[in-house]
Amino acid sequence: MLVVDDCRLEYPDFSARYSLRVDAGKLCAIVGPSGGGKTTLLHLIAGFERPVSGSLHFARQDLLPLRPALRPITMVFQDHNLFPHLTAAENVALGLRPSLRLDDRDRQQVADALDAVDLTGLADRRPGEMSGGQGQRVALARALVTRKPLLLLDEPFGGLDPGLRKSMIRLVDDLRRRRSITVVLTIHTPEDIIEIADQAAFIADGRVIAEGKPNEILTADRDPRIAAFLG
Numbered sequence: 001m002l003v004v005d006d007c008r009l010e011y012p013d014f015s016a017r018y019s020l021r022v023d024a025g026k027l028c029a030i031v032g033p034s035g036g037g038k039t040t041l042l043h044l045i046a047g048f049e050r051p052v053s054g055s056l057h058f059a060r061q062d063l064l065p066l067r068p069a070l071r072p073i074t075m076v077f078q079d080h081n082l083f084p085h086l087t088a089a090e091n092v093a094l095g096l097r098p099s100l101r102l103d104d105r106d107r108q109q110v111a112d113a114l115d116a117v118d119l120t121g122l123a124d125r126r127p128g129e130m131s132g133g134q135g136q137r138v139a140l141a142r143a144l145v146t147r148k149p150l151l152l153l154d155e156p157f158g159g160l161d162p163g164l165r166k167s168m169i170r171l172v173d174d175l176r177r178r179r180s181i182t183v184v185l186t187i188h189t190p191e192d193i194i195e196i197a198d199q200a201a202f203i204a205d206g207r208v209i210a211e212g213k214p215n216e217i218l219t220a221d222r223d224p225r226i227a228a229f230l231g
Contacts, residue, residue, distance in 0.1 A: 025180050088130065114141050162189075190230075201217075
């Protein structure tokens, strides 16, 4: 289980205070208005931001003393951070060996990760030779190859067409079920996850305003901020 317990962050122009629980192996969608604090929450969990108070645990392990690289977490960003001069396989391999010095076992893991995201046969293509959806799949494969049990996705499919975006969300859902991964993703289109996510958390003003089943919390009568977001 992921437990964010009253974690407070302070900035000159913004303050945040988060509490959230996500059961192991579940998919939690983080929704809310732009600038409300969704990405800040992911950065807190990943270790890029440090709270001034509160606690943070995953699988009963205290994460706060750990540097980002030592946390049982991998994160995929919206721009997916692929290196344009490297092939798809090499970009994925960075999740295993930043030196790209691979043995046969490493190469098989890279091939398996590409196969898991339906990119078999595209290992030698570079990002500029791939579609936006294929690039996002490479970034997802790089996250999967680390074999870390908690996957954070920060608006990873925002630039994709609606149909492709939904297919990528279904792919993530399928992979987390098959691999028993806990997934927390931020998304600005709640209609894409309302039937897929196990839970949702609505964040505004640096707070978790509501959390629970997506179809229960994403109702206009819960809070004026939710009503404004839903339009």
